Amino acid sequence: MTDYPAPHLIHFPKLGAPDIGYISVCDPLQNPLPFVVQRVFWTYYTPESIVRGRHAHHRTEQVLVAVAGRLTVITELATGELQTFRLEHPNEGLYVPPNAWHTIQHSHTAVQLVLASGPFDEVDYIRDYDEFRQQWALRN
Template sequence: MADYPAPYLVEFPRLGAPEIGYISVGENGQDPLPFVVQRVFWTYYTPESIVRGRHAHQRTEQVLIAAAGRITVTTELANGDIQLFRLEDPYVGLYVPPCAWHTMQYSHTAVQLVLASQPYDEADYIRDHNQFRQLWLARS
C-alpha cells in the first residue's frame, strides 16, 4: 500500500502585480503539484446549503482550488483525525490524498477547480463512511 501524507495546503506561484493581475501555474511533475494530473473538473453555482463530496478514494489524489469564492473543506482520516480548511485564494490549493474522507461547502459564487491524479472511475469512490474507515484502517 502506498503511504500518503495527511491533507495539506499547496501554494502555487503567484506571478504579477495588483495593477496588472496575477497568474498561477502548476506543471506536471514539478512543485507544487504532488502528482501528474490525469483529469481536471470544476464545480460552480452550488447552493450554500448543499454539502458535496461525502466520499474518499481508493487511489485518486486531488488538489482542490477555490478559483473564485470560498470553499470550506473538511477532511477526515480513518484514525479519526479531522481537519478544516478554508480555501479562498486562487493560488492556494488543498492536497487531498485517497485515504481522506472529504466534504465541501461553497459560497454561492464559488468555482472549485479540481486536479486529479486518475481518470474518472466510479469503482475508485468509497461513498459509505463506515466502509471508508474499515478499508483505510485495515491498510494502515
C-alpha cells in the same frame, strides 16, 4: 500499501500586481504536484446549503482549488484525525490523498477546480462513510 502525505495546503506562485492582475502557474518542473494530473474538472453554482464531496477514494489523489469564492473543506483520515481548510485564494490548493474522507461547502460564488491523479472510475469511490472507516482501518 502506499504511504500518502496527509491533507495539506499547496501554494502556487502568484505573479503580477494589483494594477494588472495575477496569474498562478502549476509547472511540473518548478513546483510539481505530488502526482501527474490525468483529469481536471470544476464545480460551480453550488448552493451554500449543499455539502458536496462526502466520499473518499481508493487510489485517486486530488488538489482542490477555489478559483473564485470560498470553499470550506473538512478532511478525515481513518485514524479519526479531522482537519478544516478554508480555501479562498486562487493561488492555493488543498492536497487530498486517497485515504481522506472529505466534505466541501461552497460560498455562493465559488468555483472549485479539481486536479486529479486518474480518470473517473466509480469503483475508486468510497461513498459510504461506514465503509470508508472499515476500508482504511484495515489498512492501518
